[in-house]
Amino acid sequence: MADPLVLVVVAFAGGAFGAAVGGLEAFSVAGLLVVVGEAVNLASESVPDPSGVTAALGSSGLTATLGLGPLFGPHVAFAGGAAAAAFAARQGYLDTDFRYHEAKNVTYALGPRADVMAVGGAFGVVGVGLAYGSAGLGLPWDPIAFSIVVSGVLHRVALGYPLIGTVRGDGVLDMTPFERRIRRSPRADGGVVDRSGVDSEGTTGGERRFAVEPWLPHQYEWGQVAVLGAVVGVLGAFVTYRTASPFLAFGVAATTLLFLCVGVERFPVTHHVALVSSLAVVGLAGGATTSAGLSADVNLLVALLVGAVFGVVTALVGELAQRLLYAHADTHLDPPAVAIVVGTALIALLDLVGVFEQALVPTLGL
Template sequence: MIDALLDLAELIAAFAGGAFGAALGPLPAFIFTGFLVIAGEAATLVDPEAAAITDSVAFGPPFSPAISFAGGVAATAYAARRGYIDADFDYHQAKNIAYALGTKPDVLAVGGAFGILGYWLQTVSAELAMPYDPIAMGVVLSALAHRLILGYSVIGTVRGSSILDMSPFEDGERRVIGEPATDGGKAQVIAESDADQRGRLVVEPWLGHQYRWGHVAMIGLTAGILGAYVALATGSAFLGFGISAASLIFLNCGVEQIPVTHHITLPASTAALAVTAEGDALIAGASTEVALVVGLTFGVACALFGELFQRVFYAHGDTHWDPPAAGIVFGTFLVALLYAVGVFPDTAWVPFF
């Protein structure tokens, strides 16, 4: 494992990947990952030797989400702390992951440094064969690291009746200094020392169009079925993920109501392939219909877990802590767990000790 962690070529490439993710902006960089996965998986269906496009480029140092996306997220948090971002954005600027950070040397250096951190986090999980997606866990842990290192609160200040309460967002409550606003909207008074918080929403859900439990469950069901079907039709656990990630180009371009689904399609695809494997597990050699039901179940579960994660770690904080990455860690761990207890005959691609 030490050799992998200290692979100089990989470290240099990871630095460049993190810096490039910062330059493009985290979300645009992740969208590139999606297109590369589509290209790689399509090429692999024609020629198995083409797997390097997915394995070494899309999920390697250039565009692994643990490297380019997470590096870009950390750089965005740094740039916001330095006052470099001045965009029309309702949330804290450190959450503005669609914003391209350009060419500032210090910003790109931070992105590169966190790219290396992401490479190490991803590699450690993979080398130890931990039972979850090592890339998604890298994204989750990198976000925790950037909050701690850059001086942001891990959870933030909870405003509302509970940590899960989104009603302040629904009521349009904003943070003001001094007297509450009198324009008909609700407001929450903040101290003069928090002047940089003026105008922000009191609670900031990850997606203002995708946070109600019923809505989240429904998109989980729908995308779960689609992810499972794509996997069963092609044999690829990752093609559905690539399609979901690439679809975010519309969200990045400002098209309203675009759902985020890669944390749904990847676990659903993985679970569907796992249950179709032969074996003596409780669910083995499953038919297409059974696999689709398993896929939709995973889709709903991971969508809801992602929403739970955002309510705890995103909505009250100041930086982007990726709910889909957490949903993928949860879903892939669940696949491994069900394999360990004899429900699934296989884990598909998920490592297992």
């Protein structure tokens, strides 16, 4: 992918693919490719190569080239699909039974509509540029998650949606209006009726949008989120400790989001927790790349405890992000991506101060 033109063409195709099949479906495909890639690496005793594709957290093989690469990578296909959903809602193409603003409907396959795919493709290119730029500068966080966050902000602003939205209730963190099932007053978004995915003229009662829209209506209470984070943090740490793969638990968690795509209710979203807890174990073990090296450097119980701590922190950051950037807004700005940025930034900071030692998360070249 050294040729910039090839990279642009591939990224455009990846973003257009994400628009056609749906952002979350595309993300699940990326997760499946990561699982396959890590399985191949484990079978061949390959290890992550920090000198390889720097925008893909130093991963190698199929994980780097496909699962986290410029075609199916989340910063391309998922981010392109999210931008396309916002565009399609603005154009009035979406009329589903989705309970929130249609621009947040990242599980809906938009199909082969040329203008929608073009928007997805454009943001696929933006995603690759952001990821490679972040990695090239050595910015201290996951370049892919950073790209998803910035892409989400850009498509929100570029398509004319409010950056935060109107805050209802007792402040930006208050989810009680949703719990009380308070609805918004009918309105047109930007003065355009029936073309924005917002309550159309004449909409009444239970047909109107909720006043506050938590990212996951079954996963937003602080205590439950923390417990889930601890559980998945242990899971990620154990998988990494036994396989030396910092991406396998993430791939499994991302793949399972297919259950959300097909309508399984109350299915938890945990890939952000799995990734950060896995990377923390690698950092704790001094960047060890084999299971033998991990077990030689770190006691399993200690690794599990560190995974749990990072799991809780990452899960709570994701919840904070959804309350700040999703619940009051009109488009999908990905809370897990924000959590990964913060979690990996913490890992990079601990590396810089000498607590951790790793080479997967950039550290400003230090």
